[in-house]
Amino acid sequence: MSLRQHIATLVDGQPYRHALFYKLPGGLRFRMAEGGEHFACVLTAVRKATVVCEDVFAGTDTILVHLQSYATPNRFDLRLTLRQLEMAGVTLPRARDIWAEPAPRDFPGDDDNWWANALFELPKSSLASLLWCAFATNMWELRPNPHCQVYLINPATGLTVHPYDDRGMDVVGTSHEALRQIYSAHYAWLFEYDLDTMDRHFAIPPPA
Template identity: 30%
Template structure:
């Protein structure tokens, strides 16, 4: 049975609304710069973005970790097609998910960048080794660049049940990882200094340097 994301958040992140801008919504987090050399018209740019995202993903999740995959979308009542997730959704297809193992829900939109009153969400559980992240992460990076495919516009959060870490890649520019404690994130902060976003480096240093 899929674990409850609501119970997980209540235990590890009380008061947090899962949404974009995680780094700015929780005091313990890292923000990574995914942008590679070149321009968005070059294949090499997106190859570099994917390589950086994969590097961080593999630092956050061991192959044996149980992971909650949480997919969210703003619910626009004017457009019927956006009221629900279709079976053709890229995440559902790549994970070969059956209806019985997926938790669907609607909830109030309390996210930092709320532009609607409601969100729709689905959650399912997989072992990290069984997640096709090398396909999902590029799809997220393509969201603003048609005709590149596949493209994924939904917000996707990867939740590590063992460590409590939450990873959210927001687009080709960057990726956030938050943790319930500095201890949980300290090793990644130390080993991936070269990928941290310089714009927020001062805040990250203030959080983690004093916890050494």
Template identity: 30%
Template structure:
């Protein structure tokens, strides 16, 4: 079932991305990473991986992220810091598919895999929508207003996991910021 689950995860994620990001010319990709030191402008391993999957990241920005808890503070004391690397891509199936492949393949052990690019967030900053595909179990899709995701919630409701179904139903039942 591995290949079928992989293909289903790819197909579903691409379909949802094409709907959610329809009409948007550029998207921002955000990739968290850990590194020793101050963080390179374009980390070598991310640049190499991006080239391998067909993404061009000529420009980008690295942002230091302070520790969230005592474990991360201890990591930082040992020299490991958290960063976010962000860059823009043209919104299109060839760009989005590369990022979805990286996430799903890494989570399922499919080869080739691209672990340095796997934990990616695809973001429409102008509208406030973010997508994080993690593996064949699905994705997180968030927005600043529930109304932005209501069409996807209604269309793909049968694909939603039962885990948070009650919370999602409550969120879409009353959207105070329409």
């Protein structure tokens, strides 16, 4: 089974990308940034997300990484993405799955634009670099910045982490118990807007 086929089994074959908390009910949504200028927001997000991800990836030495980048027909933007990834300390290994898929029809721009996907394993020591790339994605003035979506997957527990920008991070998966443990350990950082939904799903009173 290829890595690409394997990740589909982790979410019961459902499309897991973008707005994971709303597409896959039963997940978690964390508040990351706490105000301030752009650089400080990203650093705060990286710090908090690292704490959560240390629990998500406890007991494993590697992270399954899925990167998705928007690309135009000239492909030059992908070279820029790879260069920025390398500057951030993220180098794609030889063992990887790479594929392309059309951009959604409602995506602005030329109909020939597409999404480039790369799936590969990295050591857990790469976590901070990956989180920086994820949280800086909408901060055009920050570098390094590959401007790509970053999904971090723990195949052993079936949990997928999507740090979507400096504001927040989703954690979803098919293991209710694994999610419940993350919910309990990091309750203070859950997004207030969606807290009632998470409380109802996990049926545990808020900590005192």
